[in-house]
Amino acid sequence: MTDLTKLTRRKTLLGLGAGAGALAAGGVMPGSLGFAQAQSSAPIKIGFQKHATGIGAAYGRWYDTTTQAAVARINDMGGINGRPVEIVTEDDATDPGRGAEVLEKFANQHKVDVAFGTLFSHVVIGSAPRAGELKLPYFVVSEGHHVASGMLNRYTLQPGITDVKSQVVSMAPFIADNLGKKVTMIYPDFAFGHDHRDFFSEAIAAQGGEVVAKIAIPPTETTFTRYFPSIPRETEVIYHVMVGPAVLTFVKELGEFFGPSRPELFGFIDSLEAVDIKSPGLEFLEGAFFWEGMPRHQQADASDASNAYRAAVGVNERGAAIDDPSNVSTYAHMFGCWETLHVIKAGMEAADYQGPADRAKLIEAVEAMTDMPESIEHPQGDKVFNGKTHQAFGKQYISKVSDGTLNVVHTASIEDGMYEDEVNYTTQSL
């Protein structure tokens, strides 16, 4: 669901009033088509690099909804440093080449203060170098490990969502203690799957567990039954991270293969983002466990902040759009937009950000952040930000499917997901 009336279009005009310096530095374009609504101070412009089309479009819609809701809240509370926030949206078509072009448009044409919002890893990797060249702060919401791996640059940050390495690593203690120590991993045979394979193997070994089989499925595969006989008999837990259109087929065939007596199942909700757990064919998932970035189904003990956030983004108790209950949201990821925007706000306030000349100060201010307690600004849970690796660490949720509903049975701590620093961006010059 995209409610286009919620988008209040703010027109920009060279403002009159205090802080003339802010006007010049704020990068305001002269009034377009003569819209006459005067603002008392120039807005902060945030370039939203949206996957409006392409393979990321379903995420793009929900990222947009969440972004608009967060900005509405921020502006209702007075904006950033008393200035309203304006979102400038450009479509990167989920394409790395286009992503870099979009960042150029943001910096040179729209003259935004910062850019934000990219999800898909390959687009982030394709765009980030350009952000570095343009000296444009680039806040990504991608959960990719590429930020913390050191692959990118000091202008790219991920303060609003945890990364895959942290997510995978933090699952190992629960799995080893509750599900079993002999794990068979089933994953698609490319980088995404390999990351899970590598991160988890190391983590489960540290818990005294063992990966007894690694079943790598070719990405072009759309039927899986022939792979299941290689699952060793002594498997206690199957760890699966299948993605793509064949996921439902995978679950169905796994169910047909095992019947009523199966090992424990552990998966990532990424496989089923935007798909209702109650969908026909997913009955086999009864009793299965899932990592969730943020619990899709409203929990009885959810915090007020979490519930307020859920209402603000228009999502019901089953994680679907309130006015279109078949439209299941990408709940495990979109909170990242909300939190990232609030981090940008906090950073700009800490740096007393006036305009693009202060971008370096903004980066430094964000790098100085550490604890981000759970609050309406961080409804997913407590966070700790690592200024050196530019990556946030947070809680991870493990839910069990019970009668078609995901109930949180364990919350992994921030420490569970920590790993050694792989880079120190602060040594790079801005």
Place this chain on the structure above:
Amino acid sequence: MYTNKMISLVKLVFGVLGAFMLGTTPVWAHAANQGFVLLLPTTAYIAGGTVTVALTILLLIFAKPGIIDAVMQPVPLRFTASTLPLRDWSQSTGALCLALLILIGLRGPTDPQANLLPLVIWTVWWMLFFVVQALIFDLWSWINPFPAVHRMLMSEHRVILNLPSRLSIWPAVVLMAAFQGFVLADTAPNDPDRLAVFALGYWALTLGGMTVFGREAWLKQVECFSVLFALIGLIRMGRSNRLGLPGWQLLQDRDHDLSHAIFVVIILAAGSFDGLYETFWWLAKIGVNPLEYPGRTALIMPTLIGLYGSILLLTIILAVAAFSGIKWVKDPVPFKAAFIRFAITLLPIAIGYHFAHYFVTFLVQIQIVVAGLADPLAQGWNLFGLGSRRVLVGFLTVPENVKIIWFTQAGMVVMSHVLAVVLCHRTAEALVSSRRDVVMLQLGLSILMIFYTIFGLWLLASPRGA
């Protein structure tokens, strides 16, 4: 929130002699929807559809000669309305709308899902109007924006250079081929700025062409969309106050030549490739991980090679089918005439596939268009209360709906093949006399159509990575 940008005039690259950037592969495929399609027993459905087409071919073997003509005979309609002056006005309105849309493209919202230019061009014009033009009425003659400005400036008979009529529609063929290349391979056909510049460029080209070569000649032979809509309009049931079964117009003698045949081949091949190049099958062939689609920028070359290769391949296959048919019959049949006439019978398939291919995307995008109409100039309006209309996408993840939608798509594909088979039979009847010859002449084509049915349905059922 969106921003209205004032793009300096310098950015307008007038006279960009590129094809009008229209149509695209709107890659808004909803992943969950696809997941449910893969759970359907599509193999059985594909078999069913193919059997339907095969049965039609078999039944026609026993059809009495002339029965198709009798069935397809149009009936005259009683009322006539002289609409010509009205048409001039409506075309001017079309031109005004296009101008307004281009302005919105340049200065309106930067998000293509909020900007009416890409929304109207792709969803309304390319998806909806195409089907309306082919099935319902000659919409294009009412909204064609190109003649209007020229009409204001000079008479249609004014010509500076003569466009030889023996060129037929070859210029349009070249433009359409180029345009399809842009459609499938360009990195950002939805970008409002970019689209506006291309639209303006094509309009300028058309205006220039009409001025030099005369309005009538240019629109008839070069302007590729007028040519396209005229051609697909031949499937329509109603024309010139007569009403008949779809395709009856093609039974009337028309002076189609090789350029028309190749034009049809291009529409069909490009439409087919548009479906193919999103599939796991194609991505695997070009060494791309379908679960890690790299984006259009990285795939420009493979896409162009695949597109033009498809056009070439279909031409060759069609030629082989026609040629083998000729070899198997007693009566002498000129190859060129057979090729041309059989190529034209592929028209229904191109239209049926266009409908099926875009149907799911259309169901979502048309809602976004309606919501966008509420505030075309990004002033914060809420015209007709449309702004509060919700865009519902959840229905695509309800298995029952997925099934109904898939059947609708498949139904169109099958029906269009059945129609093509009928037209093909009738074409054979016109070329040879004995029943045996009629069957043998179109044998190659019959096999081609059966395989194309399987292919078209397989495309609908195939997992997509893009």
